[in-house]
Amino acid sequence: MIRIDKRRARRNFEQAAERYDSVAILQREIADRLIERLDYVRIQPRLVLDLGAGTGYGIDLLRRRYRRARVIALDFAHPMLLRARRRGGWLARPLCVCADAESLPLADGSIDLIVSNATLQWCNDLDRTFAECLRVLRPGGLLLFNTFGPDTLKELRSAWSQVDAASHVSPFIDMHDIGDALVRARFADPVMDAEQMILTYSEVGALMADLKILGASNATAERSRGLTGRARLAALSEAYECHRRDGRLPATYEVVYGLAWVPEQKPISDGVAVPISAIQRRAGSSERA
């Protein structure tokens, strides 16, 4: 199984913070689409967590929607948080937490709503990440996210496979497996759906440059550590050409959306939660005063 080298991914995002907004067009579009889903949900959250907040685009959207809510921006790349912190002026600054989404330094049951845009694909253990989300959400709380499915960057993956056998593109998890992970974590009523979005480029170098500026260049643990030489880039460019349509090279993104609730009776780790009122005394048991 291909894994993300977290240290490398974090460093890529740290270096990307300054220019991220200049290329994050798809990320902003899918953030808008994600947040619109809250139109159909009746909640009035007081504390909202933006998981993988980046430069804080989602924070503005959440603030506009829930004016009374406090927003926590969580990200493992500190320079991203420095930018997120500038949103909303000093009166309405988000609380910023620099941490890994797979291990949240937040209290049990403290959050009403978690929103996560274009981040979960950087987590190695989705079960653990969802378990953490369930833990910090209050009973009746909501998790709303999007991430990328296996068709994402399929043209780039296929072109690289004609050049060498190394790992060049991140692994992406199938929508059904993400839904199964939500159920395993004991979320209730999960709803999943997916859509394809295609960006187009004049040449493959422009796609690679965008990925780099976004901080999304290859951070797989199995990547080859040397520099990509000119000859291999030329071979990649040639292999990508078979995808050209109407003079442009497509880069497909499969965007997977998920929404799931925390049950009112929150499950206790591996056990089953039983309300005290439902526990009956056995006939004949002695009663204490």
Ligand SMILES: C[S@@+](CC[C@H](N)C(=O)[O-])C[C@H]1O[C@@H](n2cnc3c(N)ncnc32)[C@H](O)[C@@H]1O
């Ligand atoms: C593609 S950006 C999306 C940022 C923001 N949500 C947006 O819509 O613009 C992914 C963000 O997730 C952060 N990230 C990736 N993996 C993470 C992890 N395991 N824990 C915390 N943050 C993570 C990155 O630092 C980056 O800021």
